[in-house]
Amino acid sequence: MKVSEVSDALGLKQLNAPDEDREVTGGYSGDLLSWVIGRAAPGDAWMTIMSNVNVAAVGLLADVSMIILAEGVEPDEPLLQKAALNGIGLYSSPMGAYELSWRLKGLLEK
Amino acid sequence: MSAAIHLSYKVDGSDFTGAGTASAAIKRILREIGVDMDTIRRCAICMYEGEINMVIHANGGTADVYIDTEGVKMVLKDNGPGIADVEQAMQEGFSTAKEGVRDLGFGAGMGLPNMKKYSDEMLIDTEVGKGTKVTLIVRFPKGGGDGA
Structure with missing residues (x-):
């Protein structure tokens, strides 16, 4: 399923959407960055409540397909800038990571 | 190890904003020379954890990266x-990072374990009060990654 389809189905707010055709192959939820970088798989949609600039670096290096900021958290300005500079898909949602996760799983299993 | 490519980076220890600069550069270079995605990811993770460790614990440092036909060697000092x-x-979950660092999402105690997990060889040379040198080797898979 494409990033754009996940975004539409979950009603996400687009913060930076450079590659909406990229395939979302799974999901990962977590806020400890070293944990995420070591465990998230390439192509995953990553759900987190972290909103600082390091989220962009971790997303880029872990090669996730999109980052979804959960619980309606607002990204720091440096995060927005780094996401734009590096072509990282950044979205947000008022839903929590748990709800986003099970909805995403439902979408990916369709 | 006589390397075909040698890259050198200074890791700024003053804040977390620049952490990831060296690892992103390595990732880009390895991609340009045709290295496979899995090897790139492993190198990038090792470098990033090294950078973060140097920012959290050591007020910065240096990262030297050597690339030859066998693989990538990273020396973090x-x-x-x-x-x-x-x-x-080396134990997962053990960290001496301070509270403010943890609020940023670091200090999970996964840095060194991740470096061990994603490298083929890891050597830690450290002396209390003097500093730390971590050497990491990531080998290219046999029969592949010979784009250099």
């Missing part, structure tokens, strides 16, 4: 406090 108990530091 700092003049920080050193590691008193390497065996303890």
